[in-house]
Amino acid sequence: MIEIEKVVALIKNGDETGLKTLYTHYNGALYGIVNRILIRQGESEEALQETFLKIWNNIDNYQPVKGTLFTWMATIARNTALDKKRLKSYEHETKTESIVTGENDPSVSANIGNINIPDLIKNIPEKYRILVDKMFLNGYTQQEIADEMSIPLGTVKTRLREAISILRNELKNERHLLYVLSIA
């Protein structure tokens, strides 16, 4: 497991190796987010670069007490992609487009060794997984989800809680393996 505190300290001191470590460990996960929002490869790669530049420039704003470094970086990635999407008027084109995940990407499969991704996720009921996908990966607001799924705002909140609970439970035993893989 990478030592987040050390990496953050390196970046704060202007040492590129800190950012390189973050890039090595998180480029795929953050690219997964921006790519889900922007779809197009060129725009997604631009957004990924911008995301890491923002991390480099704004690392002083990261506060561990408010959450993990990854969720802070994921928020930057999502906002960067959403800003780009708004500016490019992609709104109607891409929200309904099919989702591109790592499942079909051979290079991703290589990164995660023998873990069977569909098996890990398939136990999460569709109605819950869609919610996490839309909010975490696609950057939807609660209101947008409520409107699109025709459910009350309060239901979005409680269903999201259940969804993340199931997800945490399903992935509970994978933590160690994933971390080991992330070192390799």
Add this chain to the structure above:
Amino acid sequence: MAINIKEYIASGILELYVLNQLSPEEIAEVESLSTQHTEIAQEIHEISLGLEKYGKLMAVTPSPKVEGELFNNLPKRTPNNSPSASANQTNSTPPTKGFSILNYILAAISIGSFLLYLNQTNTIKTSEVTKNREMVACDSILKLQQNQYAFIQKINDRSNQIIKLAATEKYAGIDLYLHANKVTKKNILQMIKAPTLSQNQAFQLWALKDGSAPQPMDVFTSQENFVDIGFVDDVTTYAITIEPAGGSQSPTMANLIGTMTVE
């Protein structure tokens, strides 16, 4: 504030906090409670870890060129000014023989007070630097968002007419749009796919009016997606060409990218 922690955690507010979906007031509430209740802080951590693992499972590998471009263009970052350690060091000199015990005590109190003063000053300075940084960052983000919002409003203006470029055969596949607004008298060129310019070339816009020679307009080399361009009353068609850097007085027809006709 007396709360039932279990109910608070079960409400789903912490998931929304981690997903950055709360209002500033709600964020302040969660952060205040998480400092008071370790169960809340722990739950936030666990939710974050769950999403991190999910994010990793859903990873997609970007092309290797991204890393090269990122690190080749990475700006220098000024290292942090860490609080000086000198405040914790004492340069004591041997006491003179005639020093009384009272003098030792007074000296110790003075040094202790001075160190305390230095320590507090350093803490305040560090806190001020952090606050200033945060304020500058907030101002910069606010300004950026205001600019983006103003721009989005401009692009989404209902009186805009969006005209697709009719590309010439030479430039088939080029994808440009003119957002023309006769009310505000503003034009924006949206360049989704533009031709590549060489170093000595520039794009030039032309206003075409019936019976008149093409009127030279903006000359630009920007490859940005949106470019503010000039507006001319009573123009029926705008044309865009590639010209030598600096522009031309009459269009080079061989380099005509296409035209956009305003209704």
